[in-house]
Amino acid sequence: MRSTLKVFCLLLALFLVMGSPTPPQAQTPKSGGKLILGMRMDPAGMDPHKNQFSEQFKRFSFIYNGLLDYDKQGHLVSSLATSWKFSPDQKELSLKLRPGVKFHNGKELKAEDVKYSLDRVRDKKTASPLMRDFSSIKDVQVVDDTTVRIVLKEAYSPFLSKLTLYYCSIIPAGTEATGGTPPPGTGPFQFVEHKMNDYMKLKKFPQYWEKGLPYLDEIIFKPIIEDTVRYTALRTGEIHWANTIPFPEVEKALKNPPKDVVVQEGPTQSVFYFVLNCTRPPFDNSKVRQAIALALEKKEIVAGAVWGRGEVAHQAFGNSHPYHLPIKSQEYEPNRARALLAEAGYPKGFKVILPALTAHSLLLEMGKIGQAQLRKVGIDVELQLLDGAAFNQQVIVKKDFAITTMGDAGETRNDFDDAYYRAFFSQSPYNLARYSNPTVDAWLQEGRQTFDPEKRKRIYTQVVDRVNQDAPIIYAIIRTIPYAWRTSLKGWEPNATSALCYSGGGFSRAWLDR
C-alpha cells in the first residue's frame, strides 16, 4: 500500500512538473559588450536635419531624440517633451521639456536648443528635405528654460507627428555637422568614428536620461550591401544583427532558422504603388486609370515582387497600423478592365513607357509584373530603366512620365496627412499623379483642421475610397522586413516604427548574453 502511494505521488509530481506550463525565465540584462549590426548600406551625410533616408534615420535613432516619439505599436508618446498642450484655438502648442537631460557634449537640454533645432530645419539655408513639413510654424518661442511655445499659422492636426525624431532631432544650439562628424544628440549612444564604407562606431552615453540604459558599451554599424553576404556574416557570427535577409530565404529561415539565429518578420509601413499621370493621355481619362487598377492582380504582385513577404495594399497603411481604414478593396477584374478600355476608346489597348528605378529591385520587379499583367488586357508596357538621380529628375522633378512604380518608407508617413495630402492634394508639390479633385481637396483640408480621431478616420476613409475609384495611384504592396539576429542578442524585437532605438524599446534596451 505504501509503495503504491509512493508510486502515485511520484507520478503526480512528474505530471505536475511536465504538464504545468514552465514559467518564463526572466533574464537579467547584462551590461557591456560590442554589438555589430549588418546594415544594407553606409549612407553618406551626418546632418540629422538634412539626411533622412531610411538607413540614415535608423542610425540617427541611436544618437538623437525628438520631442516626441513612437512606441513599439506606433503610438505617439513622450520623449524629450514630457507634456504638451494646445491652446483652445489649436494655434499654439506649449511643450514642457524633460529636466536634467544632457547632450553628448555635456550641455544640459534647454528650450533654446529646441528652438534652434526647429528653426534650423525650417530655415531655407539649411536646405533640409523636411523643410516643408514645418511650413505650418509661424514662430518658435522660448518661454523659460524648460518650456517651448510653438505658434502655428493655422490649426494643423497632424502637427504633433512632426515633432518626432524623423522630422527633427534635437541638437544643441549653435552646433551642426562638420565634415564627417554629426552634431551631439541626447540619445543612448554617442558618435565615435565613421570610416566610409567600412564602419561607424558609437559608444554608450553614460549620462543618458533613461537611467541604467543602455546596456551595450559599443555599437558598430557594418555596411554589407549584398543580402546574401549579410546573412552569411550573421550565420558565421561575424555580426549580431542583420537588417533584412534575402527574400527567397525568408520562408525557409522562418520555419527552420540556422543554428544560433533568430529570424522574425517585422511590420513596416513601407508601401509600394503604381502612379498614373492624370495629365498625360491616355491616363487623363479616368476610365483608363480604373481599367489599370482592375487589370493589376495585387496578390500576384506581392507573391512575385516580395516573395509573399507582405500584404496586398489598397491604402497607405497596413492592417496592423492605427491609421488603417475600413475602405472598399480594389478587386482584380480583367474583363471589366477590357470593357472600360473599349469604352474609353482603346479596345485594342495602347503602348506606354514605364520609367523604373533600377536601384530599388522591388520597384523594378513590380514594374515587370505589372508589365506582364497589363499585357493581358492589351496594354504594351515598355520599361525604361533609370538610376536614382535620373529617375528623380525625370519622374519627380519634371513629372515626365505616364505610369511608374513608387514606394514610401514607413517613417515618412506618420499621419493620414503625410500619406494622403502629400499624394492627392492638387497643389501639393509631391502630387506626382497631378491628380486634381476639388471634393478630395476639401476633405484633405478638413482632415488637417480636424482633431477628433474618429472624425478624422471618417474623412480619410472618404478620401481613400474616392481616390481608389479615380485611381491616380494604385496601392499594391505593404511589405514586411525580415530581420535576423544571433540568439546571444536579447531584448530586441521588431517594432512598428523604422527606428532602431525608440521610446520603451529598441537597441537602448538590448543586451548581449555573452
Place this chain on the structure above:
Amino acid sequence: MLSFVFRRILSLVPVLFIVSLMVFSIFRLVPGDPVDAFLGTEQDPEVRRALRAEFGLDKSLPVQYLYWVKNILQGNLGRSFSTQQNVLKLLGEKLPNTIYLAFSSIFISILIAVPAGIIAATRRKKLEDYSAMTFALLGISIPGFWLGIMFILIFSLYLGWFPSMGFVSPLEDPLRSLWYLALPAFSLGWLQAAILTRLTRSSMLDVLNREYVRTARAQGHPERTVIFRYSLKNALIPIVTIVGLRLAALLGGTIVIEQIFSWPGVGLLLLQAIFARDYPLVQGAVLIIAVGFVLINLLVDITYQLIDPRIRMS
C-alpha cells in the same frame, strides 16, 4: 633613364588637363544632377534652389570648371556633396585599400598563371595543357560576383576558414589583415589569372618555336635553362604589358569584388559617387586614377628595359 622618367611625369600635365575636361563635361551630360540624387522624393522647389546654391551649381559651367581647376592647382580637390568630407582625404583613405587589394590579386594571379601557362605550353596538347586551359576558360567565363559569393559560401560559411566580409588595415594588424584579404584577393586573382594563363601559354608557345630556342636545345642545355633562361624571359614582354594594364584597370575597377566583400576601396566609393552625382568626388577620383594609370605605365616601360636591354628609354 632619369630624363625619360621626368619627361613621362611631365606628360601627366596635358593628360590630366584632357582628363579633367572630359570627366567634367561628360559627367554633366548624364541625366540627373546632385540635387536630384540628394533630395530623393522630397524635391521641394525652394530647397532645390538653396541646395543648388550651396553646391555652386547655380553658376555657369565654365565658371564651375575654372573654379574646380583653380582649387586643384591649390591642392584642393573640393568637398564631396554627399559625404561633406574633403575629397582628397576621402580618396587618401580609400585608395590604399584598393591598391592593397589590386596588388595582392595581381600577385596571386602571377603566382598561378605564369607556372600554369609555362606548363601548358611545354606540355602542349597533354592533360596538363587541357587542365590549365579549362581553368583559364572557367576563370574567363565565371562572373566575378558569382565567384565571390561562392567563395564566401564555401570558405566562410561551410568551412569557416575566412571571414565573409570586412577589412583590417595591414598597418593595424598584418596577420589579421591577410586573413581578411584572402577571399577578395583570391576571387579577383582567379579572374586575372585566367587571362594571364592564356597569354603566358600563347607567348611561351611563340617563343618555344623560335630558332634560338631550338639552337639552345641543340647545344644540349638542360630543359630548365631552355625554358627559364631563353624562353620565359623573352615571353615576358606581353605578360608584363597585360599585368600593367590589368593593375591599372583594377585601381578603378574592383567595384564588384569590393561591393561583395564590403571592402572599403575607391571602386565602391566611386560607384556611390556616380549614383549620387557627386561631381567633386567623381572628378577627383578619376583624376587620381588617371595619375595611377600613367605611373603604372611608366613602371611597365622601366620593367621592359630590365627584361630586354635592347629596349631603350627614349
